[in-house]
Amino acid sequence: MTSPLELQHIAVEIATEAGELARRRRGEGVSIAASKSTIADIVTEADREVEALIRERLAAARPDDGFLGEESGDAAGTTGITWVVDPIDGTVNYAFGMPSYAVSIAAVVDGTDPGTWRALAGVVHAPALGETFRAAAGEGAWLGEQRIRVNTDAPAGALIATGLGYDSRTHAGDLATLTRAMPLARDIRRIGAASLDLAFVAAGRLDGYFERGLQPWDIAAGRLLVDEAGGRSGWFEPDAFGRSLAVVAGPELYERLRSAILD
Structure with a gap:
């Protein structure tokens, strides 16, 4: 190969x-x-x-x-x-x-x-x-x-990015998810391009990122960037609207972010 x-x-x-x-x-x-x-x-x-x-x-x-x-x-x-x-x-x-x-x-x-x-x-x-x-x-x-390399700690709180879907029916759920993540956050960014969100996590410009409703082409390259930069990435089961969840971050923040969103 x-x-x-x-x-x-x-x-x-x-x-x-x-x-x-x-x-x-x-x-x-x-x-x-x-x-x-x-x-x-x-x-x-x-x-x-x-x-x-x-x-x-x-x-x-x-x-x-x-x-x-x-x-x-x-x-x-x-x-x-x-x-x-x-x-x-x-x-x-x-x-x-x-x-x-x-x-x-x-x-x-x-x-x-x-x-x-x-x-x-x-x-x-x-x-x-x-x-x-x-x-x-x-x-x-x-x-x-x-x-x-990804950031490995965020003593002042994490800089976290996310996105909102285009379907207005999903906005309330997305905002509720964001509310659960906010205790971990120093601030939130909404860049509007998943591949760049992922690349910025890999480069340490963001501490973490999560979003529902992404497609395979949105994350294929960016997830590898995060993984190879020492971070962790997950792809989780769809919600009621059929939207899978992507979560990426440095190793320690990843578990806390995943838990805050899903548990």
């Missing part, structure tokens, strides 16, 4: 090219193509174009691998490796001209269920921020050429 480092190298190259396309299209002006789950959950023409580019480049580099993308669905492969792709994570930020968006590309094995797969390589590239977070299984997590 191809080494995780080789897969990481492919992901970095493609994510960089895809990010430049996304950045260029943003400068030319955004066209809203459709809504996804709700009218507030938009997809832009750039999402589709960027995913098409990523899929084309991966097919050329790794024609026998599988693919799972937010915009164009899935395709089975024969190698056991599947590429899980979010072309523009943080589409609403992107559409409004905010820099907190990213291209997320990961290579996983053992299926496409975040609860059971094993990630081999992951890249979160933020073109507007000029930052590329990368990880390969067993090789640590990196921001550019600098190795990154």
Whole structure:
């Protein structure tokens, strides 16, 4: 099997090219193509174009691998490796001209269920921020050429990020969950791009992050970043609305955060 480092190298190259396309299209002006789950959950023409580019480049580099993308669905492969792709994570930020968006590309094995797969390589590239977070299984997590690690303590309280779903029926439950987490928090952040939330935990910019309703492409690369940066990550059973829960943090905070939310 191809080494995780080789897969990481492919992901970095493609994510960089895809990010430049996304950045260029943003400068030319955004066209809203459709809504996804709700009218507030938009997809832009750039999402589709960027995913098409990523899929084309991966097919050329790794024609026998599988693919799972937010915009164009899935395709089975024969190698056991599947590429899980979010072309523009943080589409609403992107559409409004905010820099907190990213291209997320990961290579996983053992299926496409975040609860059971094993990630081999992951890249979160933020073109507007000029930052590329990368990880390969067993090789640590990196921001550019600098190795990154999670925070291991938060004596003044933890800086915790979360997100709210687009479905108004879920907001009361999400706010109740946030209330349970607040005793652990120094403050709360709502960045609007799960891949960056995860990358920022890996880099020690956040102490922890949790959110319900994420999709496999939202977390595939970012969870590996956290794990390789010395943190812990969990993917928990769906709620009444079918939304699984992701929790990530440094080792000590992780148990406290998970317990506060779920117990």
